[in-house]
Amino acid sequence: xxxxxxxxxxxxxxxxxxxxxxxxxxxxxxxxxxxxxxxxxxxxxxxxxxxxxxxxxxxxxxxxxxxxxxxxxxxxxxxxxxxxxxxxxxxxxxxxxxxxxxxxxxxxxxxxxxxxxxxxxxxxxxxxxxxxxxxxxxxxxxxxxxxxxxxxxxxxxxxxxxxxxxxxxxxxxxxxxxxxxxxxxxxxxxxxxxxxxxxxxxxxxxxxxxxxxxxxxxxxxxxxxxxxxxxxxxxxxxxxxxxxxxxxxxxxxxxxxxxxxxxxxxxxxxxxxxxxxxxxxxxxxxxxxxxxxxxxxxxxxxxxxxxxxxxxxxxxxxxxxxxxxxxxxxxxxxxxxxxxxxxxxxxxxxxxxxxxxxxxxxxxxxxxxxxxxxxxxxxxxxxxxxxxxxxxxxxxxxxxxxxxxxxxxxxxxxxxxxxxxxxxxxxxxxxxxxxxxxxxxxxxxxxxxxxxxxxxxxxxxxxxxxxxxxxxxxxxxxxxxxxxxxxxxxxxxxxxxxxxxxxxxxxxxxxxxxxxxxxxxxxxxxxxxxxxxxxxxxxxxxxxxxxxxxxxxxxxxxxxxxxxxxxxxxxxxxxxxxxxxxxxxxxxxxxxxxxxxxxxxxxxxxxxxxxxxxxxxxxxxxxxxxxxxxxxxxxxxxxxxxxxxxxxxxxxxxxxxxxxxxxxxxxxxxxxxxxxxxxxxxxxxxxxxxxxxxxxxxxxxxxxxxxxxxxxxxxxxxxxxxxxxxxxxxxxxxxxxxxxxxxxxxxxxxxxxxxxxxxxxxxxxxxxxxxxxxxxxxxxxxxxxxxxxxxxxxxxxxxxxxxxxxxxxxxxxxxxxxxxxxxxxxxxxxxxxxxxxxxxxxxxxxxxxxxxxxxxxxxxxxxxxxxxxxxxxxxxxxxxxxxxxxxxxxxxxxxxxxxxxxxxxxxxxxxxxxxxxxxxxxxxxxxxxxxxxx
Numbered sequence: 001x002x003x004x005x006x007x008x009x010x011x012x013x014x015x016x017x018x019x020x021x022x023x024x025x026x027x028x029x030x031x032x033x034x035x036x037x038x039x040x041x042x043x044x045x046x047x048x049x050x051x052x053x054x055x056x057x058x059x060x061x062x063x064x065x066x067x068x069x070x071x072x073x074x075x076x077x078x079x080x081x082x083x084x085x086x087x088x089x090x091x092x093x094x095x096x097x098x099x100x101x102x103x104x105x106x107x108x109x110x111x112x113x114x115x116x117x118x119x120x121x122x123x124x125x126x127x128x129x130x131x132x133x134x135x136x137x138x139x140x141x142x143x144x145x146x147x148x149x150x151x152x153x154x155x156x157x158x159x160x161x162x163x164x165x166x167x168x169x170x171x172x173x174x175x176x177x178x179x180x181x182x183x184x185x186x187x188x189x190x191x192x193x194x195x196x197x198x199x200x201x202x203x204x205x206x207x208x209x210x211x212x213x214x215x216x217x218x219x220x221x222x223x224x225x226x227x228x229x230x231x232x233x234x235x236x237x238x239x240x241x242x243x244x245x246x247x248x249x250x251x252x253x254x255x256x257x258x259x260x261x262x263x264x265x266x267x268x269x270x271x272x273x274x275x276x277x278x279x280x281x282x283x284x285x286x287x288x289x290x291x292x293x294x295x296x297x298x299x300x301x302x303x304x305x306x307x308x309x310x311x312x313x314x315x316x317x318x319x320x321x322x323x324x325x326x327x328x329x330x331x332x333x334x335x336x337x338x339x340x341x342x343x344x345x346x347x348x349x350x351x352x353x354x355x356x357x358x359x360x361x362x363x364x365x366x367x368x369x370x371x372x373x374x375x376x377x378x379x380x381x382x383x384x385x386x387x388x389x390x391x392x393x394x395x396x397x398x399x400x401x402x403x404x405x406x407x408x409x410x411x412x413x414x415x416x417x418x419x420x421x422x423x424x425x426x427x428x429x430x431x432x433x434x435x436x437x438x439x440x441x442x443x444x445x446x447x448x449x450x451x452x453x454x455x456x457x458x459x460x461x462x463x464x465x466x467x468x469x470x471x472x473x474x475x476x477x478x479x480x481x482x483x484x485x486x487x488x489x490x491x492x493x494x495x496x497x498x499x500x501x502x503x504x505x506x507x508x509x510x511x512x513x514x515x516x517x518x519x520x521x522x523x524x525x526x527x528x529x530x531x532x533x534x535x536x537x538x539x540x541x542x543x544x545x546x547x548x549x550x551x552x553x554x555x556x557x558x559x560x561x562x563x564x565x566x567x568x569x570x571x572x573x574x575x576x577x578x579x580x581x582x583x584x585x586x587x588x589x590x591x592x593x594x595x596x597x598x599x600x601x602x603x604x605x606x607x608x609x610x611x612x613x614x615x616x617x618x619x620x621x622x623x624x625x626x627x628x629x630x631x632x633x634x635x636x637x638x639x640x641x642x643x644x645x646x647x648x649x650x651x652x653x654x655x656x657x658x659x660x661x662x663x664x665x666x667x668x669x670x671x672x673x674x675x676x677x678x679x680x681x682x683x684x685x686x687x688x689x690x691x692x693x694x695x696x697x698x699x700x701x702x703x704x705x706x707x708x709x710x711x712x713x714x715x716x717x718x719x720x721x722x723x724x725x726x727x728x729x730x731x732x733x734x735x736x737x738x739x740x741x742x743x744x745x746x747x748x749x750x751x752x753x754x755x756x757x758x759x760x761x762x763x764x765x766x767x768x769x770x771x772x773x774x775x776x777x778x779x780x781x782x783x784x785x786x787x788x789x790x791x792x793x794x795x796x797x798x799x800x801x802x803x804x805x806x807x808x809x810x811x812x813x814x815x816x817x818x819x820x821x822x823x824x825x826x827x828x829x830x831x832x833x834x835x836x837x838x839x840x841x842x843x844x845x846x847x848x849x850x851x852x853x854x855x856x857x858x859x860x861x862x863x864x865x866x867x868x869x870x871x872x873x874x875x876x877x878x879x880x881x882x883x884x885x886x887x888x889x890x891x892x893x894x895x896x897x898x899x900x901x902x903x904x905x906x907x908x909x910x911x912x913x914x915x916x917x918x919x920x921x922x923x924x925x926x927x928x929x930x931x932x933x934x
Contacts, residue, residue, distance in 0.1 A: 013349075016341025023335035031328060045318035050108045051166070052311050054156030055304060057101055057109065058173055061149055062300055064094045065181045066293065068122075068145060073189040088126055095119055109155050114148050149178045163314065165232055169307040172229070177300045179214065180257075181293065184264060187211045188289040191268045194278035195285075208273050215292075216265035229254060232306070250302050257295040264288040358396070359463060361389070362476040365398075366465045369473075395458070397423065399475045401435050406474065415458060415481070417451040423460070423477055434464050435472050445482070457482040499574040501552055502559030510573035510581055511634060517585060518633030521626055530593045532582035533622040533640035534562070534600060537652035539578035542615065550610055554617065561603040566596060581637065590625060590657065597621045597655040605653075620648035621655035673725050675711065680734060684710050687742045688911035691921070692763070692882055692904045695896045700921045702795065704763040704904065705743045706911045707735070723767075732769040733776075739764060741783045743794070746914050748787035754926055763795040763825060771798070771810035777817065791821030795846060799827050818843065825882075829870065847874055851885025854895070854905075859888035864898065871899045 071087050099119060106112040121144060158170030190208045194200045200208070267288055271280030389396055395412035397405055403424055408416075416422050424431050430442045441463045450456050460479035467473040497509035505513070517529045536558065543551040555578065562572045562580055571583040582600070584593055600621055607614040622644025624636045643658035650656070679685055685707060692702035709717040726732045743762050750759050770776050784791055796817065818824050825846040849870055856862035867883070874881045883895050886905030895903060909920060918925045 013345035016338050020338030023331050027331035048315045051156045053105045053108050054152045060098050067091050069182045069185045073185045173303045180296045183211045184289050184292040191272045191285045192282045194272045212265045212269045215261040253298045253302050257299040260292040260295040264292050362465045395479045397477045415456050437472050457486040502574050505573040507575045514633040530584040530625045531636045531640040533644040534580040535620050536578035537618045565599040565603040618653040620652045624658045689917050690911040691909050693908050695903050700924045702760045732767050733773045736770040744783045744787040744789045758793050761793050761795045763797050765797045795823040795825045797825045797827040846880040849883045855885040859890050861894045868898045
C-alpha cells in the first residue's frame, strides 16, 4: 500500500520554533546583561538617587562651612568681600538655599529637624549684640553644621556604599574636606591670638594641638591615603570618571592640599604649640591659611566632581538594569508563547498521526478482505490489524453498508455493546451520505448509557473505506472517550453554583432561580411564590469564642436543618457567611409561608452538639411575598432582607412579613446614611451644652457637650437618631473628633473671655469606636495643644460597658489619658453588670447615676434605695457623683437628702447653645462684673 506523503511543518509550528528561538536568545542576552549591570551598579537606583541628593546638599553646605568659619574668626574673605553685613547677607542666602533643599529632600535625607537647629543658631549669632557672644554661637553653629554633614553622609548610605570608590570619595568629601575648611581658619585664629597675647590657655593649647594633628597628616583629615586616593587616581579611566590628564590635575590638587595643610600645621606647631611663649608672624599664618582654604576648595570641587560623575554613571547603569529586567519579563512571556505554539502543534500532529494510522489500517484491512482467496496473507493481515485494533485506547468498530457491526474492539463494546443502532442514533442521514460516497467522513458527539448502566460521552469519527474499484465498501467508526472531561465540566459547573460547605445553591444560583420563578409567575398570574431571608443571631460570637471550625460545623448543621424544614419543591440556599434564603414555590396563602417560617425557627432553636458541649442558636427570618407590584425578582429578595433586619432589630428569634412601611424606613435609613456622610462637609453638626449644677444652691459647676444634627429636611436630630448609623458606617470616629475639637474651641473662647481662667470642665462623650481608634490619643492631645486647653478641663464620659467589653487596649488607653491629666467619668453608672468591679479595678474621677434610677412616675425618684446605695459606693471610692435626669423639685430634694451633690436635667435647663448658656449664668462668665464696671 502506498504511504501518504509526509505533511510539511505548519505555519503554527514554524512560528512557534521561530518565536522560541528568538525569545530564548534574547532572554539569555538580557539575563547576562542584567547580571553585569547589577554588578556594576551594586545598589538599587533609589539608593543611588539618595546618594546623589546627599552630594548636591554637600555642594550647598561646604561654602556655608567656609563662610561661617570666616564670619566666626572675623577674617577678611578670600574674595576680598567686606565681612560683616555683606558676609551675613551671603550666609543668609546660603541658609535659604539649604532650607529649600532640605525641605524638598527631607523624605530621603531626614535632615529638616537638624537643619532647623542650624538656622535657629545662625539667627542667634547674627542678631547677637555682643560680637564675641555672636562668634561663640557661630562656633557652636560650625560644630552643628559638621554634624549635619556627617548625618547626610550616614543617611544617604555613602559611608556604607559597597562601591569602594564611591565610599572613599564620600568619606573624603564629607568627613575630611568639610572639617578642613573649619580647622584651618580656627588654627589661624588660635595662633594669632597666641602671638598677640604671648601666651595660651590650656584649653586653647589642647584645641590647637588637635587641629595640628588633624591637619598634619598621618591618619588625619589631610591623609588622603586612608581613602585609597592613589588607587582612585590610578584607575580613574577605568571608573569612567576622567582621563589621564584629569588624573594628573587631581593629583596636583591633592598634593597642593596636603602641602598647604602640612605647612600650616608645621608653622603653628613650631611657633605656638611647642613654645611656652608663642611668637611668630601673623601675616605668615594668614598667608598659609589662605593657601589651605584655596587648596581645600579646589580639592573639594575635584572630589565632588568625581563622586557626582561616578554616581550619575552608576545611576544610568541601574536604570538600564531595570530596563533589562523588563525585557527579561517580556522575552520570558514571548518564550512561553512560543512553547505554547509548539505544544499545540505537537498535540495536533499526534492526533493527525493517530488518525492517519487508523485510516491506513482500515485501507489495509479492506484490501485484505478483498483478497479472500489469499488465506495466508489474510491471516497475517488480521493478526497485524488485531494488534492495533484490540489494543487501541480508542473505541473502533467496522460497519457494513447497512450499518451493522462487522467487528469491534473491547473499548467500543464497553460503551455501546453490540448495538450498531446506538452508534448511529441521530446520524443515519450522514451515514447514508457516507456510504453513497458523497462524503469521506463525518464527526459527532454522543451522550449514551453503557450496558452496565453508566453515563458516557464519546467524540466519534466515521470514515469511509473503498474497495479496489473505488466504490464504498465499509465504514470505520472510532471514538475518543470524553466521560472524564464531561464529568469534570459538570463538577465545575456545580461548584460555581453551589456552596462548598453546605452543598446548597449559592447566591448567584438562588437569584437565577428567583428570576425564573418570577418570570413563571408573570406568565401564570394564578401562581405565586415567596422568599424567606434567614440570618443567624449573634453568630459572630461562635466564631470568636469557639473558632471558625466550630462555626463551619454550625453552618453545615443549619443547612441540613433548613433542607429538612422545607417542602421538596422549595429551594434553600446559602447566600454567604451566616445568611440563608428559602424560595417557597407553592404558595396557597400567607399562612402557609408563616407555617414554614415557624418550622425554620423551630429547627434552628434545637441545640447543636459540639463535642462534649451543646450550644443554642436562633435566627431572624424575613418574608417577602411576590405580588404584581414587583418589577424584578431581585426586588423580592431585597424586601425579604429588609424584613429580616426588622425582625433582627426586635431581638431576633422571630420572623417578620415585609410591608411598605419597612421599605419606607429602609429608604429613610439609606437617605440618612447618605446625608450623614455629607453632614461634616456641610457643617451641619453643632454642639449644645447642658448645665451640671451644684444641687445645694444651683451653682453652675460644669456642662455636658451634646451633639445636634441640623438636618436640612428632618430638622434638629438627637444623637440617638443618627449615631447608630454613624457607628455602622465608620463615621463615629470623625464625628467624635468634631465634638472634641469644637468643645476645646468653645472652652478656649470662654478662657479668653475670663482672662485665661477656666470657668468649669466640659464633659465630652467618648464612644467605643473612638477608644479603638489608634489615633484617638494623638487627636485628643493635639486638640488640647492647639486650643491651649488644660487636659484637666476635659471630662471624658465613657459608658462602663464600653471599656469592660472592649478588652485590655481601651483600658490601658483610659489609664494613660488619666495619667496625662484628663478626667474620666463613667456614664450610665449602675446599668452595667460590673459597676463595682470597675471602681475596684480603675481609678475614675466621676460617675453619673443613670436617669433610669432618677426619673420615676409622677415626678418622684424611680429607685431611692438604689440611689442611696450608689452614693455609699461612690463615697467609699472617693468619686464625684452626678445624677442625670432631674426633672422635678421632689427628685432634687430626695437626691440632696441622699447625699448627692451634683445633678443635671430639665429641671435646671435643657441643652443650650453656648450663647444661651452664657446668658443663663452671667455671673459664672463674668458678665455681671463687666456690666457693673461699665
